[in-house]
Amino acid sequence: LNPGDYVVHVNWGIGLFHGIERVKSTGNERDYIKLEYADEEFAFVPIEQVNLVQRYIGNEGEKPRLDRIGSKAWENRKNKVKKIVEDIAQKLIDLYSRRKASVGFAFPKDTEWQAAFEAAFPYDDTADQVVVTEEIKTDMEKPIPMDRLVCGDVGYGKTEMAMRAAFKAVMGGKQVAFLAPTTILAEQHYETCIDRFRNFPVKIARLSRFVLPAEQKKILLKLSMGEIDILVGTHRIIQKDIHFKNLGLMIIDEEQRFGVKDKEKLKEMKNNIDCLTMSATPIPRTLHMSLLKIRDMSLLTTPPKSRQAIETVVDAYSDDRVAKAIRSEMERGGQVFYLHNRVESLLEIRKKIEQIVPESLVDVAHGQMSNSELDDIFHRFKMGGFNVLIATTIIENGIDIPNVNTIIIDRADMYGVSQLYQLRGRVGRSDRQAYAYLLYPGNKSLSEVAMKRLQVISDFTELGSGFKIAMKDMEIRGAGNLLGKDQSGDVYSVGFDLYVKLLNEAVHKLSKDKSYVEASEVLMEMEYTGFIPDSYIVNPQIKMEIYKKIASVVTESEFNSVLSELIDRFGPIPDEVSSLLSLAEIRIICRKLN
Incomplete structure (x- = not known):
């Protein structure tokens, strides 16, 4: 404080x-x-x-x-929120009870193949990864359908946890559905699966816009005959014409980003198959503890050993500063995100970059483009088709390109702390030193709040510190996602910590937890x-x-x-x-x- x-x-x-x-x-x-x-x-x-x-x-x-x-205003607000969290807690407990009563498939204990697959992981497991792997396997070996949520920042090992679960499912004779909210994310997961399973007898396919209709027909036939072990794709893979011969595990990445209808379909499918959900929205430990009674959750909070802190520069904008940043990244074979959040002036910025760094290849991306246009741009960028992507905050979520290790944020003074943290996290996905340039107009005096925000981001660069400092409103959004609807208004009326405390008390009271003493x-x-x-x-x-x-x-x-x-x-x-x-x-x- x-x-x-x-x-x-x-x-x-x-x-x-x-x-x-x-x-x-x-x-x-x-x-x-x-x-x-x-x-x-x-x-x-x-x-x-x-x-x-x-x-x-x-x-x-x-x-x-x-x-x-x-005054009575505070007590009234607190009592109103108490009633709301009791309703939420009751719904969650009912959902949990129904799931515990349903019958699923108990996967067999690990085979020698499983040990060989895990030994092929090229990095040492973090302490968190060891624990989470064990939690997932224990769930899968029970006759009750697994419904586990794995939370952790990007690059902290969630995907590897999913790979191990998928391998165990295939070794147990079941098929796996791997869902992602966007085509580009589905492509990323498909490439990861191909690479990770390449020395093992596992058949992998994917359904997306990049697969021709004739090829899709063949995939659907093979899937229904049990000749495909893992199918990766967007919501396309839960549509009516998809028939798995023996589906045993569903892996969902960023479930909160799916539409309402897709979520309803997923709920139906989850009833008697194992389900593993991954999310990069950080869940605060306090909330994690309060929800343990009603949802199985795992936290990955340890950064990988090779990960370096992102070097953060806060400075007034100048053409010279931008040109130097782009050139130094290009000289080491890397690529650059240039963030500019006004669609109407993106093309002007593109012209300027092409003038000050004429050797660069530049493209633009923004939310007014169609999904297929965006997918194509991101795909070309990922494949190294150009050096600099000028984009709006559309890049804030889910773009994982290890070769992009410089981000330039224009008018950084206009963003909130958690958004700056999230944007900065678009780089630094590999063991290469990454750079973030937070630029503000040199000819304008910044408000005290804006300066404070930029100061926070530049001060807290060590790995994991953002988890504590800059993600507070992300935590609130995370709470909203977990609780099934956005509870932000109620959270703001009493503050996040008290909201979680009230929820914690409601969950324990309603679940009649004898070991819990208020x-x-x-x-x-x-x-x-x-x-x-x-x-x-x-x-x-x-x-x-x-x-x-x-x-x-x-x-x-x-x-x-x-x-x-x-x-x-x-x-x-x-x-x-x-x-x-x-x-x-x-x-x-x-x-x-x-």
Whole structure:
């Protein structure tokens, strides 16, 4: 938290964080969180109650209205959201129960072929990949249909997890349907399958616009006779004329990007075959935990070893800067994305690039083109047909071209943090150093918000940091996708963290989870001296993180974990911190006594 950030106090609502103030009173010294509410009313929250205060995550760029302490508006909003999340939780639990009651196919244990296939993967598995592989196989070996969602950033290994599941299905005598939302993505997956299975007796085909009608007929016949093991394609492969002889596994990439009718068809098909869904939308761990009761999920959060952080340059626009960036990429045999988000001036930009870098081959792409035009352009770009693609934000999702390792974002000041993060992620898909140029007009003064956004992106370049910093509204969208409809409005009214907490409580309560004990609020009024001195932890962000950890402990094992971490990271515990820890122990005892 930084002064000026919006926060949510569970009991008082949305306020403004002013910082931590140390207060001396009756011989004692304690830290308090200073919050501002409507009508410039200030409140001081004892630091041991910091777990009641969360950062407000809402719609980027929109300032929420401060609540008035003591007014009923906050309680009313909170109660409304409570009712909504209970409805959502009930629907999800019903869906889960129906699936658990249906009968599927139990795949046999791994064969020697499976071990050989996995050993042929040219990289070392990350710790996450080892766990997720095991989770998928365990699901497949049960007689209940698998419905697992694998979440992870692009390049973190989701596709390899799908390949292993597909191989296991084929070894078990079943066919596999591999669906992607766009032709270009389907082509990418087809090429990956051909490459990954090339030394194994697996027959692969694909259905897309790039396959001639006569060839499609042959594929459909072979599929119905069981002569094709894996079929890759778009929604074309779930249409009425497609007949699998023995379908056992469906792999779906980015399910949320399919249309409503396709989603309904997929729901029907999922009932008694195994289903593995992949998504690059990051799912925050808190939401992951709350949904564990109702959907099987796996997280891939470890970047591959060879992946390098993207070098990010924030600068005023100049022809010279753009020409140098394009030339240096072309000189190493690479390609460039040039992002310009105004369709009407794309051709002007194309002319300019062709003037300042005459040796470059340039093309354009935008959302007003037909799907077939776009597919052709992306296909030619992927095959190395030209060097520079000038495009609108249409490139934001699902374009995976390892040879593109420079992106130039024109008018970067016009984008939100998560969108800049997403766009920057279009490059850096290989072990080659990638570059992102975030350019703004040198002749205009930028707003404070725009400068702050550009600063965040340039500061947080290390791998995985975007997962924590820049993806907050992506997380909200991810929540919307998982919950079946967009819940953003409800999320914004109480803030993301509280929304997830309410959902978590509703899921556990409605699923009658006997092991779940709702953490009761323990408030203590006592005189003591307790704070984290600067001599122990000087960084205010880390200090706040530790305050949160101490305030959030509910069990003895959590307490011991925090205690060990403090000693390990910062050394012997001073008396002032010891007081805070003693309070945490008292709270644990009070909760036990209820």
